[in-house]
Every structure is written in structure tokens, then in C-alpha cells.
Amino acid sequence: xxxxxxxxxYLVAINKPHGLLVHRSSIARDVEEFALQFLxxxxxxxxxxxxxxxxxxxxxxxxxxxxxxxALMQRQFAENKVEKKYLAIVRGFTxxxxxxxxxxxxxxGTLQEAYTSYITLKRAEIDVAFGKHSSSRYSLVEAxxxxxxxxxLRKHFSHIFHPIIGDxxxxxxxxxxxxxxxxxxxxxxxxxxxxxxxxxxxxxxISITAPLHAEFESVMKVMGWN
Numbered sequence: 001x002x003x004x005x006x007x008x009x010y011l012v013a014i015n016k017p018h019g020l021l022v023h024r025s026s027i028a029r030d031v032e033e034f035a036l037q038f039l040x041x042x043x044x045x046x047x048x049x050x051x052x053x054x055x056x057x058x059x060x061x062x063x064x065x066x067x068x069x070x071a072l073m074q075r076q077f078a079e080n081k082v083e084k085k086y087l088a089i090v091r092g093f094t095x096x097x098x099x100x101x102x103x104x105x106x107x108x109g110t111l112q113e114a115y116t117s118y119i120t121l122k123r124a125e126i127d128v129a130f131g132k133h134s135s136s137r138y139s140l141v142e143a144x145x146x147x148x149x150x151x152x153l154r155k156h157f158s159h160i161f162h163p164i165i166g167d168x169x170x171x172x173x174x175x176x177x178x179x180x181x182x183x184x185x186x187x188x189x190x191x192x193x194x195x196x197x198x199x200x201x202x203x204x205x206i207s208i209t210a211p212l213h214a215e216f217e218s219v220m221k222v223m224g225w226n
Contacts, residue, residue: 002038005060006208010069010201012047014039015210016061018187022049035061051077054151056166059086059192059210072200077148083196086143086153087121087212089189089219090162091175094120094139100156104149115146116156124223130178138165138223142193153190165189165219183222187215 003015016022016035023036039047047063050073064070076082097119103111122140130136139162145152154170157163163171165179166188179185194209212220220226 002035002042003210004043005210006206007043008202010065010199011062011073011206012039012043012065013060013062013195013208015213016053016058016192018056018058018213018215021055022053022061036063039063050074051082051148052150053192054154054188054190056188057086057190057192058187058213058216060084060195060208061192062195062208069200073197076197076200080147081197083194084145084192085194086145087191087193087216088141088143088153088157088164089216089223090139090141090157090164091137091172092139092162093123093137094118094141094160094162096120098160100160102156102159104152104155106150112149113147114149114152114156116143116153117146118143122223122225124225126223128182131174136178140220140223140225179219183219185215185219187213189216189219191216 004012005015006013021034023034036047045065047065048070050062050064050070053061064073100116102114104114105111118141120139120141125135125137128136143153154164154167158170165175168176191212196207199206
């Protein structure tokens, strides 16, 4: 049963679990279970996602309940009118705050502008040796992407040498192996924590917040961030 965070006659938002695909994809042909299918069956209505979220990312995922509302919300996302915040656990001690202005390539090689702002919420140095270091350092950050490029946060944090823990494609393989062997943790520690936008029909300000999933919370406890 999916955790429904918001629902009216036009929109529905869920707290997507880590590891669940949004919909059928050519890159995961063997997968038979999707958020779209589960939500459709759960509420007994046609639904369609209005934005993208990575398979390994948990958190707020918004669906439309009609084609008309789908188009209106997709336009808001395309025009960067939806305020999105993410929580991530990254390697090392990040600055108190930083703006990342680093263009990203599309699949055809074309560069696109990409902007991310983040603040550091917590830091931890844990007494577990890693490589040549006698301890390990991590940060909990709240990121606000100002554009919506594919894998933007994952690529941006990798670019500044603070990769997101559990990111196999853009992250640090040594850290990912370390987390798997030490804490049996393979989840990517990226969580879509909130969305704020103007409702496309009622024109009300909508604020949706998603609580952390168990995998993320377990690492928070390891870090002492209770």
C-alpha cells in the first residue's frame, strides 16, 4: 500500500519508496511493478506522473488524475515554478551553503544550464576507519534544484566532490561498497522531501511533505542525527 500524501479530485501525491520505478522503462525491462500501476489499482482511477524521479530516489511523487491537469502541471515543472527540496547524505563535510552553477549534457550531447542551491543541515565524523583515514565524514544537506535536468543533484554533488551515498552511477564506488559491507545499506540516500506549487485548478498554494523512509532513517541514526 502506497503512502498517499495529498489527494483531491485533480491531483494525488505519494511518498515513493526507494527502488520503485515510476513507470515501465526500456532500461529495466525485467521489472513488473511500478508506482503508476500500484497507485492506479489502489485508488481505482487513471493516473499519470507529471514529473520524473529516479528509481532509487524516495519521496514526493505527484500524479495527475486527468490529461488536462497533467498538461497544466507538466508546464509548471517545465517552467521551474514548482519549488522542490531534497535531503541527501553525502561524502565529506560540505560548506554551510553553496550555489552550484554547472551545465549538464543532454543525451544528444547538448549542454543545458543547471542550477542547484543547498544548505548543510548536519555533519558527522564517525569513528569508523575508511581507507587511509581513521574516521569517516558525512553531511546531511537540503538541496533546492532551480532547474530540472536528468540526475541533476547526483551529477552536481559529484561535481563538487561530495557524491551522494549509494549513487552507483555518479557516486563513489568505494563509499558505496563501504556502506554495503559495514551497514548492509544499498539505498541511494536521496529523498524528495517537499514540493510547493500553485494548484493548476483551484489556484491554492499546495505544500506537500514526505517523511523519510526507514533506510534513510537508519543511516541518520548511524550518524547520530536522531
